[in-house]
Amino acid sequence: MNGESRSALRRRLRQTRRKLSPAQQRKASQQLFRQLAQHPLFIRSQHIAFYLANDGEIDPALLMAHARRLGKQCYLPVITGWPMDRMHFQRIVKRQRWVKNRFGIHEPIVKRGLQARPWRLDLVLMPLVGFDEQGNRLGMGGGFYDRTFAYRTWRPEWSGPRLLGLAHHCQKVEALPIASWDIPLDGIVSDQEVLLFRASSE
Numbered sequence: 001m002n003g004e005s006r007s008a009l010r011r012r013l014r015q016t017r018r019k020l021s022p023a024q025q026r027k028a029s030q031q032l033f034r035q036l037a038q039h040p041l042f043i044r045s046q047h048i049a050f051y052l053a054n055d056g057e058i059d060p061a062l063l064m065a066h067a068r069r070l071g072k073q074c075y076l077p078v079i080t081g082w083p084m085d086r087m088h089f090q091r092i093v094k095r096q097r098w099v100k101n102r103f104g105i106h107e108p109i110v111k112r113g114l115q116a117r118p119w120r121l122d123l124v125l126m127p128l129v130g131f132d133e134q135g136n137r138l139g140m141g142g143g144f145y146d147r148t149f150a151y152r153t154w155r156p157e158w159s160g161p162r163l164l165g166l167a168h169h170c171q172k173v174e175a176l177p178i179a180s181w182d183i184p185l186d187g188i189v190s191d192q193e194v195l196l197f198r199a200s201s202e
Helices: 006-018 022-036 040-044 061-069 144-148
Strands: 047-049 073-080 086-091 098-100 106-108 123-127 162-167 187-190 194-196
Touching (some): 022 061, 073 106
Parallel strands (some): 047 073, 047 123, 123 162, 162 187
Antiparallel strands (some): 098 106
């Protein structure tokens, strides 16, 4: 890493994943599906939060479609509140209607009756910009996931949900600089490997 700052590292790794060709992205998505579709964490989870891939992120769309076929409840993040810095998870419904958020990413039109408290979910799959083998995650810098799951630092008895970061293998680095507000992950899954860090995730 050579003393690279978080912002510099974020820029470099975002550029790395954007350089992946459409064919490489499709292959990575298929390999991600194979890594997780038969994994016990996915199989036993009934309420799962996904994300819509953007900016070269590895795409969990195949896995989400599979989960819906299995009758699992699938959720996506929506950004609400003022000044639009709060993230909630909203269940996807049939004939889902969409809107673009301020980042240009599609999300469900907000319906609070369909939103779940984060600790009520079984599994949350979140995008990464970078990761290391110690389970450290580098996100986009908005802090949405860290704020949403900050309760895990002061309410450790609230075991749910399991937090899995998803990324391309090329986003892996030897060691990430960490910040005090970073929320530890239970595992990281790339197109090439599954890394679990907590015994409760096994």
